[in-house]
Amino acid sequence: MILVTGGAGFIGSNFVLDWLSQSDEAIINIDKLTYAGNLENLKSLKDNPLHIFVKGDIGDANLISELLNNYSVRAILNFAAESHVDRSIHGPADFIQTNVIGTFNLLECARKYWGLLGEKDKKSFRFLHVSTDEVFGSLAPQEPAFTESHPYEPNSPYSATKAASDHLVRAWLHTYGMPVLTTNCSNNYGPFHFPEKLIPLVIHNALKGDPLPIYGDGQQIRDWLYVTDHCSAIRCVLEKGVVGETYNIGGCNEKANLQVVHTICELLDAKKPKSDGSSYKNQITFVTDRPGHDKRYAMDASKIERELGWRPLQTFETGMTKTVDWYLNNPQWTENVTSGAYKDWLAKQYV
Numbered sequence: 001m002i003l004v005t006g007g008a009g010f011i012g013s014n015f016v017l018d019w020l021s022q023s024d025e026a027i028i029n030i031d032k033l034t035y036a037g038n039l040e041n042l043k044s045l046k047d048n049p050l051h052i053f054v055k056g057d058i059g060d061a062n063l064i065s066e067l068l069n070n071y072s073v074r075a076i077l078n079f080a081a082e083s084h085v086d087r088s089i090h091g092p093a094d095f096i097q098t099n100v101i102g103t104f105n106l107l108e109c110a111r112k113y114w115g116l117l118g119e120k121d122k123k124s125f126r127f128l129h130v131s132t133d134e135v136f137g138s139l140a141p142q143e144p145a146f147t148e149s150h151p152y153e154p155n156s157p158y159s160a161t162k163a164a165s166d167h168l169v170r171a172w173l174h175t176y177g178m179p180v181l182t183t184n185c186s187n188n189y190g191p192f193h194f195p196e197k198l199i200p201l202v203i204h205n206a207l208k209g210d211p212l213p214i215y216g217d218g219q220q221i222r223d224w225l226y227v228t229d230h231c232s233a234i235r236c237v238l239e240k241g242v243v244g245e246t247y248n249i250g251g252c253n254e255k256a257n258l259q260v261v262h263t264i265c266e267l268l269d270a271k272k273p274k275s276d277g278s279s280y281k282n283q284i285t286f287v288t289d290r291p292g293h294d295k296r297y298a299m300d301a302s303k304i305e306r307e308l309g310w311r312p313l314q315t316f317e318t319g320m321t322k323t324v325d326w327y328l329n330n331p332q333w334t335e336n337v338t339s340g341a342y343k344d345w346l347a348k349q350y351v
């Protein structure tokens with residue numbers, strides 16, 4: 001079986017659902033259930049014996065070692081992280097704790113476990129670390145997209161901690177020979193995306209009649225990938241990736257933030273028109289820019305396409321349509337995750 005960390009979060013829960021929809025290999029899912037983790041994402045697996053959920057911290061060495069030994073794990077997939085740039089600006093400590101110390105702990109537990117495996121299992125064991133394009137820093141408008149050999153130039157506390165974790169993973173390969181793989185992916189979107197990030201926040205605010213906050217001039221560019229395409233890329237790297245290699249994953253969908261918000265508004269105008277006939281675009285509000293805001297990310301995903309044969313299935317248009325439909329059809333999910341502490345976050349971030 002495989003051990004997934006952070007499998008109650010946005011990408012982790014999509015991965016668990018996606019995996020169990022096409023494999024009969026069981027998953028142990030360990031998640032601390034921070035504000036970003038939500039067991040409701042996994043409720044369709046309630047009676048599925050192939051999904052074992054454990055509430056816990058990747059920094060807990062005893063727990064991790066116990067799980068690895070008790071379940072004879074053949075691979076660890078590390079999704080667990082503090083993941084929101086704006087939160088990392090307000091309070092970086094949790095990011096150091098989980099993204100750096102937590103990953104270090106996971107690597108050490110994995111190393112001890114792996115070291116005692118028999119030759120065959122030792123060879124086939126994998127530690128797959130899920131990381132981000134943000135470790136590469138920011139691109140100027142005409143610069144080529146990030147390749148795997150682009151220098152690391154992280155600019156936010158979030159990306160600096162992810163960069164640190166990538167370096168630790170690399171060191172565990174070179175120093176101890178651990179069979180690791182690292183994936184660096186661009187911005188994801190889709191179902192179960194917590195409404196602190198741009199796309200779900202804009203959908204949520206639009207439907208409530210609240211302002212749609214655009215940082216600065218809204219011309220920052222991100223390369224958007226529908227979440228299940230990220231899941232298929234991770235499965236592909238786990239299965240076929242060459243030990244020690246890193247793989248960039250991206251959708252080849254570079255869009256300025258304002259363009260993304262316009263797309264959401266147009267989809268909502270068509271699918272859920274406002275009673276007064278006005279467009280959701282009228283709710284767009286320009287707000288103070290994020291400190292140290294990276295201007296542009298873009299991924300060159302040609303290595304994973306060429307060497308492993310992975311390709312995304314969704315275009316930006318099909319992915320955005322699916323996403324808006326999902327939020328329109330699941331208002332209760334958003335309602336549940338935005339009660340309580342979420343309101344404190346909005347008050348802090350969007351004064």
Ligand code: NAD
Pocket residue numbers: 005006007008009010011012030031032033034035036037038056057058059078079080081082083084098102130131132133162184185186187188189194
């Ligand atoms: P998320 O914030 O939605 O989910 C993170 C999950 O990790 C949550 O369920 C949370 O409870 C759990 N968690 C946090 N700290 C933990 C700890 N100490 N121990 C165990 N569990 C813990 O994040 P996401 O968007 O799903 O991102 C998942 C991974 O993918 C992260 O490593 C992130 O850096 C990476 N990534 C995200 C994106 C993106 O666009 N969201 C893009 C590329 C890479």
Ligand code: TYD
Pocket residue numbers: 084085086187196197198199201213214215216218220221222257290
């Ligand atoms: P986000 O979803 O936080 O992802 P990341 O910062 O990891 O790329 O933000 C995506 C882009 O949208 C980023 O350029 C910041 C911008 N943004 C806004 O303009 N307004 C907002 O309210 C948020 C949350 C993000």
